[in-house]
Amino acid sequence: MNGYLGVDVGSVSTNVAVVDDESRVIASLYIRTNGRPIQAVQEGMRTIAGELPPDISIHGAGTTGSARQLTGVIVGADVVKNEITAHAVAALHIMPDVQTVLEIGGQDSKIICLRDGVVTDFAMNTVCAAGTGSFLDHQASRLNIPIEQFGELSLQSKTPVRIAGRCGVFAESDMIHKQQTGHKTEDIIAGLCEALVRNYLNNVAKGKEILPPIVFQGGVAANVGIRAAFEKALKHPVTVPPYYGVMGAIGAALLAREEAARRNGVTSFRGFAVSNIKYEASSFECKGCPNCCEVVEIRMEGEVMARWGDRCGKWANSVQARRGARKGSAGSSGGDAAVADAS
Amino acid sequence: MGASHLAFKSLMRELGNEPIVPPKPSLKTLNFGTRFAPEFACLPYKILLGTYVEVLEMGADTIAASGGVGPCRAGHYAQLHRQILTDAGYKFEMIVYEPPSIGYRDFVHKIQMLNSARLPLLKLLGAINRGWAKIKAFDRLEELSHWIRPRETGNGETSKAYRQTLEIIDRAESLEEIKQAEKEAVALLKSVPHDPDFKPLKVGIVGEIYVLLEPSANLEIEETLGEMGVEVHRSMFLSGWTRDNTLFDTLRIMAKGDPLKRAAQPYLAEMIGGHGQDSVGHTVLYAKEGYDGVIQLAPFTCIPEIVAKSVLPAVSRDLNIPVLSLSLDEQTGKEGVRTRLEAFVDLLARRREIKANTRLAHELGGGA
Numbered sequence: 040m041n042g043y044l045g046v047d048v049g050s051v052s053t054n055v056a057v058v059d060d061e062s063r064v065i066a067s068l069y070i071r072t073n074g075r076p077i078q079a080v081q082e083g084m085r086t087i088a089g090e091l092p093p094d095i096s097i098h099g100a101g102t103t104g105s106a107r108q109l110t111g112v113i114v115g116a117d118v119v120k121n122e123i124t125a126h127a128v129a130a131l132h133i134m135p136d137v138q139t140v141l142e143i144g145g146q147d148s149k150i151i152c153l154r155d156g157v158v159t160d161f162a163m164n165t166v167c168a169a170g171t172g173s174f175l176d177h178q179a180s181r182l183n184i185p186i187e188q189f190g191e192l193s194l195q196s197k198t199p200v201r202i203a204g205r206c207g208v209f210a211e212s213d214m215i216h217k218q219q220t221g222h223k224t225e226d227i228i229a230g231l232c233e234a235l236v237r238n239y240l241n242n243v244a245k246g247k248e249i250l251p252p253i254v255f256q257g258g259v260a261a262n263v264g265i266r267a268a269f270e271k272a273l274k275h276p277v278t279v280p281p282y283y284g285v286m287g288a289i290g291a292a293l294l295a296r297e298e299a300a301r302r303n304g305v306t307s308f309r310g311f312a313v314s315n316i317k318y319e320a321s322s323f324e325c326k327g328c329p330n331c332c333e334v335v336e337i338r339m340e341g342e343v344m345a346r347w348g349d350r351c352g353k354w355a356n357s358v359q360a361r362r363g364a365r366k367g368s369a370g371s372s373g374g375d376a377a378v379a380d381a382s
Numbered sequence: 383m384g385a386s387h388l389a390f391k392s393l394m395r396e397l398g399n400e401p402i403v404p405p406k407p408s409l410k411t412l413n414f415g416t417r418f419a420p421e422f423a424c425l426p427y428k429i430l431l432g433t434y435v436e437v438l439e440m441g442a443d444t445i446a447a448s449g450g451v452g453p454c455r456a457g458h459y460a461q462l463h464r465q466i467l468t469d470a471g472y473k474f475e476m477i478v479y480e481p482p483s484i485g486y487r488d489f490v491h492k493i494q495m496l497n498s499a500r501l502p503l504l505k506l507l508g509a510i511n512r513g514w515a516k517i518k519a520f521d522r523l524e525e526l527s528h529w530i531r532p533r534e535t536g537n538g539e540t541s542k543a544y545r546q547t548l549e550i551i552d553r554a555e556s557l558e559e560i561k562q563a564e565k566e567a568v569a570l571l572k573s574v575p576h577d578p579d580f581k582p583l584k585v586g587i588v589g590e591i592y593v594l595l596e597p598s599a600n601l602e603i604e605e606t607l608g609e610m611g612v613e614v615h616r617s618m619f620l621s622g623w624t625r626d627n628t629l630f631d632t633l634r635i636m637a638k639g640d641p642l643k644r645a646a647q648p649y650l651a652e653m654i655g656g657h658g659q660d661s662v663g664h665t666v667l668y669a670k671e672g673y674d675g676v677i678q679l680a681p682f683t684c685i686p687e688i689v690a691k692s693v694l695p696a697v698s699r700d701l702n703i704p705v706l707s708l709s710l711d712e713q714t715g716k717e718g719v720r721t722r723l724e725a726f727v728d729l730l731a732r733r734r735e736i737k738a739n740t741r742l743a744h745e746l747g748g749g750a
Contacts, residue, residue, distance in 0.1 A: 103716060123725035158729045160704065163722060246695035263630060329408035350602065352538055352717075 042095040043299060044308065045292025046080060046114055046126065047285070048072060048106035050259060051145025051172060053079035056288035058296060062132060066090045067285045069258075070375065076106040080113050081314040088311035095303045100308040101125075102294030103287050112345045113318055113339050115309035118291070118298040125290030127151050127158045131255045131295055133280045138250040141277070142286075143239070143259035145172040150244045164243050172259045175206050178214065178231060182224060186262075189228060193264030196229035203234065210234055232264040236272050256286040283324070316340060325349055356372040383595040385520040386620045388552045393513035397506070398499025402442045404433045411436060412712060416465050424681035425599055425710055425745040426456065426592035431463055438472045448495060449480040453655030454686055455528060501583040515557055519564045521619040523547050524668075526571050528615065531608030535575045541605055543574050583730050586668035588661040589679035590687050593710050594618050600679050600718050603708075603723070607677075608728055611704035615673070616656070617664035642667070649693045658686030662693050669701035674730045677723075682711035704729060 042065060047073065049055040056067040068087050101126035102110040102119040111119040119261055126376045130140045131153065140151040146219045148171050164171070179186040193199075200222050203213040210231070253275055259265055260283040264278040269277045282289055299306065309316075319338045322332050346354040387403060394401035405411075407429045415432030434445055445464075450457030459480040467474070477496065497506060523544065528561040531540040547567035554563035585607060593599045594616060604614050643653075646663035653659050665676045678694060679689030691707045698705040706726045708719060 118526055121721045121724040121728070123721070124728045157732050158725075159733075160683070160698075161725060161729070163718075246692065248699075329410045331409055356538065 040095045041090065041098045042091065042291045043296040044097050044100040044114070045125075045288040045290065046083065046100070046102045046110050047104040047122065047287030047291055048076050048080060048102070048110045049104045049122075049144055049146070049287070052284070053067060053083050054285040054288035055083040056282070056285050056292050057087065058289065059092060059293040060296070061235035062296065063294060064282060064289060065095070067090070067282055067288065067345070069284045072106075076091070076109055077113060077318050077320060081318075084114065084311050088314075090175050097306070097308050098304050099295035099299030099302075099306050101291035101298065103291040108322070108347060109337065112314055114202070114313055115307040115310075116295070117306050117308070120291060120294050121373040122287050123149060123161050123163070124153060124158070125287045125294065126154060126256065127290070127292050129286040130256065130280070131291035132289070134252055134254055134278065137254050139253045141239070141253065141255045142257040143171060143265070144257040147171060148239055148257070150245050152247055152249075152250075160247060162243050162245075163249060172257070173347075174210075175259065175262065176279075178211070180194055182228070184228070190232075190264035190266070192225050193229040193232050194224040194267060196223070198226055199229035199233055200226050201234075202227070210371070229264060229268075232268040233271075234264060236268040240272060249273060253277045255279050256283040258284050260284070261368060272281050286381050322348070325354065327351070327353060337360040383592060384524065384597065384621060385548050386517055386595075388548060389513045389516035389520065391507055392516065392552075392555070393484075394514070395444050396509040397497050397501065399444075399496060402437045402440050404437045404440075406432060407596065416712060417471060417591045422683050424684050425712070426590070427459055427680055428712070429592075429596070429599055430459065431466065431497045434463060434467060435472075438467065438474060443474050445474055445476045446497075447476060447478050449478045451481060451484055451654070456656065476482060512555075512560065513558055514558045516551055516554075518621045519551050519560055519567075520548070521621045522552070522564070523571065524565055524619070525566060527603060528608065529613060530571055530574055530576050531605070532575040532611045532613045533578060533580045536579055538609065540571070540576075540608065543571050547571060580611075582611050583674045583727065583734065585730070586615050586617060586673045587679065588617045588664040588668075588676060589682050590657050590681055591618055593679045593681050595620060600710060601719050603677070603679065603719070604725060606716070606720065607727070610723065612727060615667075615668070619658065620705070630730065649697055650690070654689050655683060655688050656686030658690040661687060661690040662697060665694060665697050665703070665705060666701065669697070669703035674734060675701065675726065676705045677726070678705060678707040680707060680709050682709045704733070
């Protein structure tokens with residue numbers, strides 16, 4: 040059986056998925072990044088290898104997420120894609136007529152508008168993390184409620200209180216005030232869900248045309264309270280797909296499958312054994328000019344695989360690891376060829 | 383901003399001053415800037431302030447700065463900078479140039495203040511003319527680099543050649559030499575291996591002038607896009623802006639208005655300061671010229687650009703052109719911007735592909 044691997048390494052979670060030739064999800068995995076992307080990828084690869092049927096062979100690999108470049112080097116990716124494209128591809132696969140994707144992850148949130156199966160507009164949160172999973176996590180632990188029960192509890196509220204959603208710091212002090220004046224916990228939580236949704240719609244989704252069908256994905260989609268708040272605000276049903284937490288990884292896997300067709304099955308994938316290889320990431324400050332760039336260096340078994348982080352390209356170009364054909368066919372065939380290989 | 387300091391350097395030298403060329407804005411510049419600036423001042427304010435500190439530390443005793451009369455708060459930045467730096471203990475003189483249209487005498491007087499060599503009028507005009515010639519040459523070279531870069535076959539070759547061309551122009555002195563130098567520089571840029579038949583995506587860049595013109599303030603967006611295979615067109619060059627705001631400004635007020643304001647008219651009829659109205663107008667014009675997309679660059683907290691940003695979705699919808707707004711502040715991590723640029727380029731490429739397919743289907747259908 041042929042399989043295609045997708046890895047999405049974000050700030051909070053690392054997700055791995057494998058799809059087959061028919062784009063069915065064979066296995067998927069959601070673990071915490073814990074600030075150590077390399078270890079997380081290796082652990083993810085080790086675990087998922089154990090869950091795959093024995094006759095599977097991987098014919099392509101794709102990476103996405105904020106650590107996509109790093110991950111691409113580690114697993115040997117054929118395609119390295121931004122998470123907006125990856126999420127859109129995955130949502131389209133689950134719901135071909137989707138027109139709006141709401142995605143809220145650990146540290147960022149985005150909205151993607153699609154028309155006739157094509158991304159027409161998108162936005163990501165820029166300066167504020169108030170409307171993201173990390174903030175919910177923090178508030179749940181402050182109220183001593185397991186994050187898994189957060190949403191359920193909010194649904195029990197009859198009269199949600201109004202919480203300032205503009206800024207995480209203000210939201211927190213507002214919540215404390217409401218709690219000290221005697222409001223019930225579920226009402227505060229429901230108010231928080233509504234504040235988060237309001238913040239998302241007023242900032243990230245500002246000026247965007249939100250049309251149904253609407254898909255809600257990312258880690259926060261697990262929270263039924265947020266989903267309910269979205270439905271209330273948008274007056275449309277909001278669908279949470281079965282693999283909502285790993286949609287980025289599924290998107291990367293689907294992109295890897297497309298890429299494999301272009302490459303006639305020749306893959307750069309290093310195999311699941313990467314979990315046993317010694318990778319080291321280190322950084323140094325370049326002294327070449329006053330920019331003092333922090334250059335990251337990735338070594339595999341002691342050998343330099345890639346460098347990045349320098350503004351001028353002095354270090355990155357000194358390795359020239361798989362820059363591949365960045366340009367070339369973008370004009371005639373369009374598609375993703377116009378996008379630089381991030382490595 | 384950009385390469386313009388090289389032109390001012392030679393002008394200042396001709397006028398009998400010793401110019402102190404600031405280093406390219408860097409992390410150090412920004413650190414100085416944020417230490418002294420109010421927190422919510424915009425990025426250009428902080429970079430300028432940091433640059434002033436750098437040149438003062440290098441021994442400068444005079445700072446020449448531009449003023450402004452529009453509703454944008456940048457109009458009084460020079461005065462604020464002077465106050466902050468004086469409070470911090472620096473000793474220097476600051477000459478602030480206001481647009482000549484509000485007072486030619488003041489403008490001429492301030493030019494004379496920098497005329498340490500006491501050049502007679504004709505020679506003074508000659509020196510200004512040479513500085514101006516350099517600015518125009520820099521702008522034309524930059525525009526050419528925008529065309530070559532997406533078509534280059536090697537990685538980063540254009541940027542390397544472009545940096546050399548700046549040195550070539552910098553060395554030239556007389557008008558004739560500047561002309562020759564430009565020829566040499568153009569030849570050098572054109573010798574970068576590139577594929578002239580490649581049809582890149584075309585993206586127009588609009589926004590506030592400083593973050594538009596200073597690559598280190600916009601995380602080298604033009605280079606990044608160019609190396610992704612995208613041809614960029616920047617809506618503003620220093621030569622164009624200076625012309626608009628000095629020589630012809632008075633004449634233009636009498637004329638029936640310019641195409642840019644007319645283009646912005648249905649969406650933003652008022653001049654709201656800074657380049658807010660220009661951003662809207664240029665976006666309309668790019669859409670009409672068949673560009674694939676537009677990117678708006680705005681310093682975080684810049685009011686004119688915030689207004690423009692809230693108007694742009696309507697332009698985007700009406701004229702069917704994707705617009706990406708980027709807010710720039712002290713962040714030095716390129717990754718966030720890169721993610722958005724990649725996704726935007728993906729979106730544009732897909733749109734073009736679909737348009738081409740529809741056209742093809744249409745032609746095939748029509749032929750049968």
